Amino acid sequence: MRQVNIGMIGGGTVGSGVYHAWECNGDLMSSRLGVKINFQKVAVKAFDEPRPYAIPRALMTLDWQSVVNDPAVQVIIELVGGTTIAKTMVLAALKLGKPVITANKALLSAHGEELFAVAKQYNANLYYEASVAGGIPIIKTMRESFVGNRFTHIYGIVNGTCNYILTRMKLEGADFADMLADAQRLGYAEAEPSLDIDGFDAEHKIGILASLAHGFWVKPKDIYVEGIRHISKLDMQFAAQLGYTIKLLGIVKKPAVAKPKAKNGSRVQVSVYPTLVPNAHVLASVNHVFNAVFIRGDVVGDTLFYGRGAGKDATASAVLSDVADAALDLKHGSKSRVPPFVPHEMAGAVLPIGETVSRYYVRFSVVDKPGVLAKISAILAASKIGISSLIQPEGHQGESVPLILMIHDAPNAAMTKALAKIAKLPVVKSPPVMIRVESFE
Ligand SMILES: NC(=O)c1ccc[n+]([C@@H]2O[C@H](COP(=O)([O-])OP(=O)(O)OC[C@H]3O[C@@H](n4cnc5c(N)ncnc54)[C@H](OP(=O)(O)O)[C@@H]3O)[C@@H](O)[C@H]2O)c1
Structure with a gap:
């Protein structure tokens, strides 16, 4: 056996x-592949x-160059970070x-375009299954299984730390800060948690998926990112009352285009933000550290992939899948059988967040007296923004009370501008909280 x-x-x-x-299942892999992995x-x-x-001491070295340059080594795995x-x-x-x-x-997000170009130039392959959603085989699925599809929508819960915190906030009615501290104690969040809770890790992953799906390299600077620090237990509770669960979603979607040749036809929304997900949607039930990626293809329709998004074992499973591909490619002399990333939509561009359209949940903190709603709705109406429903819960004491509005589809720029005006009203006591709502249509 080779x-x-x-x-x-x-x-x-x-x-x-x-x-x-590999120690546990290396022999099994070899018998399945017809290649001995060493x-x-x-x-x-x-x-x-x-x-x-x-790891056996005899295998280890402190000199990474001796690994890369060893003529006997045919495949390199980089797991340094x-x-x-x-x-x-x-x-x-x-x-x-060498493959x-x-x-x-993080490396692919920052330098993917360059690395894939070098891989092509040197006729080497670059495999990256473990870079997105840990054990979920999403890269291979998109590159190979869905090669006959255009990707119209991708929604990903791709950061286990955020999903863990948001799940516990919902289930226990707990505060963000307490749940973050718990996540840190349990090893689900880093001592410096910004990469996860400010949405940057999800940004890296969703940028990779967007690039793969749409064939142009999506630069991190073009991705709109909002983390979960500002999500309060109050918003969790009101969202639940309205039939929603708040999740941090990575979103890649093509906006609906009125005419097929309209200017924004090749533009794609790529963003990461907390989102109200209807409880009836399957992503609302993805809890704790689990990840899920929902993909809609124009041929296949709706699909869902669920699993552990990180951790030594789940991530190892994804790396071993790449090891198998690399081994088979070497065995069959087809180093780039499936190219890692081929730019194919040169005119593609990311839609600026201001031009995206969505529904919104907005919570105001207002003084409890007549006429407040009229003032707020007048500003919204002047911006052609429609209210779909409203709750003003009873039983809140004190100087200000919450007022929650659900807003019909509106452009993000118009919404932000209107809220800035509303925030200046003397009856509004603190900056409005705005969370986008996804209907998955
Ligand atoms: N952890 C996860 O669940 C997870 C999930 C998906 C993807 N990833 C990605 O996987 C990669 C590795 O993450 P990790 O969690 O395994 O990190 P880690 O536990 O910190 O391991 C990093 C390894 O790199 C070694 N290293 C650092 N500098 C080196 C150098 N100059 N030469 C040789 N070796 C060096 C370290 O050696 P020592 O052991 O001697 O310190 C260590 O073994 C990262 O890119 C991460 O984003 C991680």
């Missing part, structure tokens, strides 16, 4: 998980660093024509 030798850089959470999964070398930063699973040294490692391997496997969404 043998393929793997060199891995990084033996931490994911790297040791990959090695462990881990030749593993580069780490320090030998005695604690690891979730042990970050966008600096990891980029150097990936480029060094690609330039030797590279990475789980590094």
Whole structure:
């Protein structure tokens, strides 16, 4: 049986998980693939660093270049993370024509376009299944299984930390800060949690999916991002009362176009923001650290993929899937059988957030006296923004009371402008809270 030798850089959470999964199921993989997979070398930063699973000392080196340059090593796995040294490692391997496997969404988000171009130039493949939604095989599905589809809508719950916090806020009526502290204690959130809770990790992932779906490289600067810090238990409760659950969604969708040749035909919304999801929609039931990606293709219709979005074992499963592809490509001499990313929609562009249209949930904090609603609705009406329903709950004491409006479809720019005007009314006591509502139509 032909043998393929793997060199891995990084033996931490994911790297040791990959090695462990290979120890458990490597023989099974070999018999399924007809290729023997062999881990030749593993580069780490320090030998005695604690690891979730042990890696034999004899395999380890502190010199990553000796792994990349070893003529016996045919495939490189990069599991170091970050966008600096990891980029150097990936480029060094690609330039030797070696296939590279990475789980590094931050690296792809920042430098994907360049890395895919180098991979093409050197006739090497770059595999990245583990970079989005951990164990969910979403990259392979989009690249291969759905190759005959245009992607009209992608909705992703792709950050387990945010989903964990929002789920517990909903189920326990808890505050954001308490749930974040709990997530940190349990190891679901970093001590410095910004990457997750401010939406940047989801931005990296949704940018990769958007690029793959629409064939032009979506730059992080073009993606509108809002995190979950401002979500309060009050909004969770009102959303529930209205039949919704708040989720952090990565969204990639083509706006409805009145005429097929309208100017915005090739423009795509790519964004990350907290969203009111109707309780009847399947994404509302994706709880705790689980991830889900909902894809609508013009041929296949609606599909849903669910699973663990991170963690040493789930992520290892995705890396091993890439190992299998790389091994088969080497076996059959077809290094780029499925190209990693091929630009194919040169005129594509990201729709600015101001031009996107959606429904909205808005919570005002207003003084409790007659005429307040008339003042607010006059400003909305002047901007051609329609109210679909309203709640003003009883029993709130004090100087100000909540007023919740559900707003019909409206352009984001008009909505933001109208809310800025409303915020200046003396009867409005604090900045309005605006959360977009998704109807999945
Ligand atoms: N953790 C997850 O659940 C998850 C899920 C999906 C994707 N990812 C991605 O997977 C990648 C790895 O994440 P991780 O959680 O496994 O990180 P990690 O636990 O911090 O592991 C990083 C590894 O890189 C090694 N390393 C650092 N600098 C190095 C250098 N100069 N030369 C050689 N080795 C070096 C470290 O060595 P030492 O062990 O000696 O410190 C460590 O083994 C990241 O891109 C991350 O975004 C992670």
